[in-house]
Amino acid sequence: MIDAFHLVTADDVRLVGRRWKHPEPRAAVVLAHGFGASSVEGDVVALAEHLHRSAFDVVTYDARGHGGSGGTCTLGDLERHDVAAAVAVAARADTPVVVVGASMGAIAVLHHAAGRPASVAGLVTVSCPARWELPRNARGILSALMTQTALGRWIARRHLRVRIAAQLTRPDPPIELVTRVTTPIAVVHGSDDPFIDPSDAAAIHAAAPEPRRLTVVEEMGHALPEASIEPVQRAIEWVLDLPPD
Numbered sequence: 001m002i003d004a005f006h007l008v009t010a011d012d013v014r015l016v017g018r019r020w021k022h023p024e025p026r027a028a029v030v031l032a033h034g035f036g037a038s039s040v041e042g043d044v045v046a047l048a049e050h051l052h053r054s055a056f057d058v059v060t061y062d063a064r065g066h067g068g069s070g071g072t073c074t075l076g077d078l079e080r081h082d083v084a085a086a087v088a089v090a091a092r093a094d095t096p097v098v099v100v101g102a103s104m105g106a107i108a109v110l111h112h113a114a115g116r117p118a119s120v121a122g123l124v125t126v127s128c129p130a131r132w133e134l135p136r137n138a139r140g141i142l143s144a145l146m147t148q149t150a151l152g153r154w155i156a157r158r159h160l161r162v163r164i165a166a167q168l169t170r171p172d173p174p175i176e177l178v179t180r181v182t183t184p185i186a187v188v189h190g191s192d193d194p195f196i197d198p199s200d201a202a203a204i205h206a207a208a209p210e211p212r213r214l215t216v217v218e219e220m221g222h223a224l225p226e227a228s229i230e231p232v233q234r235a236i237e238w239v240l241d242l243p244p245d
Contacts, residue, residue: 007061007089009081013071017061017086020052027121027240028090028097031060032083032105034127034223035075036160038067043224047100050229051236059090063105065163072165075147076107083112087119096121098236102223103127103195107174114180122184122239124232127193127222130175130200130207143195178208184242186213186235188228190220213238 003019018039029051033044039060048058063082065073073079083099090097097120101109106128113123146152147164156162178185185208189201198216205214215235220227 005089007085009064009071009085011078011081013064013078013081014069015061015064015071015082015085016068017059017089018048019060019089020048020056020058022052022055022057024055025057025093025095026055027095027236028057028059028093029236030083030086030090030097030099030109030120031058032079032086032099032101032108033060033063033066034103034105035073036066036156036162037102037223038062038161040067043226043228046226047224047229047232051233054233056236057090057093057095059086061086063108065165067161072163073104074165074168076104076111077169077171079104079108080111080115083108084116084119087112096240098122098124098239100124100126100232100236101128102228107177110174110177110181111171113183113185114177117180117182120183122186122236122242123181124186124188124235124239125174125204126188126224126228126232127190127196128174128187128200128204129196130203131173132170175203175207178204181208184211184213184239186215186238188215188217188231188235190222190225190227191216191218192220193222195222211242
């Protein structure tokens with residue numbers, strides 16, 4: 001059963017979301033998508049449906065500036081409020097909550113967990129950058145133009161349905177945020193990620209406190225392609241199987 005819902009963040013942004021309810025959930029999973037995706041994007045839905053079939057409640061949403069949600073995209077900074085609002089919805093099931101974030105969503109979940117250490121049972125980051133550096137290739141240049149120029153923001157709004165904030169801040173990078181995370185963290189990355197090198201995943205894993213886990217998936221690209229589904233589920237299972245403190 002899939003329910004559509006609205007939620008309002010602590011900084012008063014209205015988001016649209018979807019929830020896959022399971023009658024006897026083992027846990028709840030919040031999915032935070034990446035830049036340009038949404039709660040109805042095919043890869044996000046495929047992962048949500050797979051986890052639901054595996055007895056998880058699943059909550060996902062359109063991040064601010066994306067799809068049917070309000071606000072403007074800040075590339076993982078203020079999106080921490082989106083994560084917090086979704087976690088509050090997922091927690092109503094009275095089961096452990098594991099948060100999965102992909103790319104921009106991974107930055108957002110690290111921001112959330114660094115500021116609210118007791119809010120979730122654990123984190124899974126997928127395709128997360130370690131530092132604020134873009135690859136020096138055509139994809140990196142395109143990303144910079146799209147997010148840092150007025151023309152690029154217009155193109156993103158017109159063709160990707162993403163409204164990017166005109167003024168972007170540079171908060172602490174993920175490699176610093178992860179040092180403040182006190183819950184278990186599983187880092188998942190594709191060996192063939194064209195945007196973020198797997199060395200970023202190794203750096204985040206090395207900086208994270210224990211318990212931590214690193215999985216580099218062969219021939220997997222960026223964010224949540226089909227190749228990520230099983231590794232993400234195994235990472236969630238790892239979080240839930242850890243003995244309590």
